[in-house]
Amino acid sequence: MNNLEVRLHVGQGTAGGPLTVFPVWTDAPTLPTRYLTGAGVPVEVAERAGSPVVDQIVVTNRADRPVLLLAGELLEGGWQTRALTGSTLLAPGLPTVQQVVCVEQGRWGGSTAHTRRARRTPFTVLSAMDGDQAQHAVWDRVRGLGSVAGPSATDSLTDRLDRTDATARNLTRGLRPLAGQRGLLVGIAGRPVWTEVFDSARTLKAHWPGLLHAATVDALGRPAVRTPAAVARAFAERVERTRLLPDGPAGLGQRLHGGGRIRTTALRWTDRTVHLTAIAQEG
Template identity: 40%
Template sequence: MKFPTLHVGRGSQVGPLTVFPLWADKPAPTKRFFSNKSGSLVVSEREGSPVVGELVVTNNSVEPVLLLAGDLLEGGWQHRAIAEPVLIAAGASEVVNVKCVERGRWSGAGEQINRGRKTGPRLRSKLEGSMQGKQHEVWAEVDRFSSMQFTSKTASYVDYLNLVEEQAVGSDVRPLDGQVGVVVAANGHPIMLEVFATHDDLVQAWDALISGALADTRGVRSVRTPSRRVHRFIDGLESVELSRTAKAGLAEKVVGLGESDRLFTSISGVEWDEELVHLLVLNQRHDLFADAQ
């Protein structure tokens, strides 16, 4: 599968971030599915003996539900983040791989709360793609936030995200008509590119996506990223081939291969019945990832 043809719009400033809209030359998926904000998921610990790296997710909706790496599942015995994408069939239950983002707690209720929130790109880089890390590396990444004049009794990423969201200044930057993706940049260079199946999927993910990126760039000065650098970044991805690597529930996980290797990018996505329903590109050359690799 080829990397989709993307068209870039004018960037807008959101604090230290420059956010560029993306449109794609690809048809909408012929099959429907819901995002993790559908309210139809029941997330719980493994019955009998909870496991740090696994949760049970039941989809009570009439359509499949797509969970993406970085989606936060709060509560339970400890807060977790989805470690790899999975498309769960309607009425089905799946044991999903997760990473703990709260190492100071191992107690509480059996059910997780799904609020539709996401980790920032630094943590997402530890969950999937070529920079994927082990559990102790995820904990080390969460500990990094304690150096930002922030403390949490349970070493919780969710506590940090709560603080950042409380202090965040509201933004009127919203997805434009037909927009299905976004490039998020900071300090003059692209951090990440993300493309969703439909405009509605992007709208649902928007607040969580921006909040996560703002959490990662707290304290970074506001520098507008020129559009030419975004165009150059995307141009370097045009020759990428997306290759299937593993099952992801009903779908399959894909990774980018080819010329992107020399661009130091981590490319991963989800394909369902030969249709690309999600794509994530992380720019490993960005300063944000300098000490995360």
């Protein structure tokens, strides 16, 4: 038994070129969603006052309920576009300093405020957000996307997302969450690489476009090989067996992590797993 206290059930995948997307359900009970998330929620994002810092950003929840922000969520603008390194549950009205990585190496200056559109980093970038050399690894991964997503004057991940928007829509056209679906598992060129699972279908729906777009960027330029369902289910079973250890607070919640070849992180709040991410490590 794992300490996620949920089982993952992987359905039939839908393939488009190198990308295969599998629906994921869980056996966790359906409970009311007591937080806000996704684009449009009233969250202010700003540089640190006086002297901005590359790996830190100030985030304030202006809603009257907690707000869920996800690891890999993009905070666009400011002195440079950043991405959150970990999921967090923001308390109402309390400014907090969040750890981030830069995904726009060639710019340092501009306005102090950021925008949020619930866009996400591809898994190749998300998987680099760990370790002492994480920032340099993230820059390398963003730069590497230029070969499939085109150049950027400031080496910006958002430029590459903008340029691939139409491709992502075409590749995933008609793909929608199924009834009760709580997550997705992404296969690229025949192998499972990434899964994200939430505590509610509503949360998945709020982040669905950003997740699909990020997965599409990862798939660009890869061989058009479908990922077998049996391999995807084996991936999910390994995630289920991962022993997770406490990794400190995440706003109102608690962050846990574990795994080796599949790095797994979870955000728990009020005795439920609100968000789970599992990423196959490269190499």
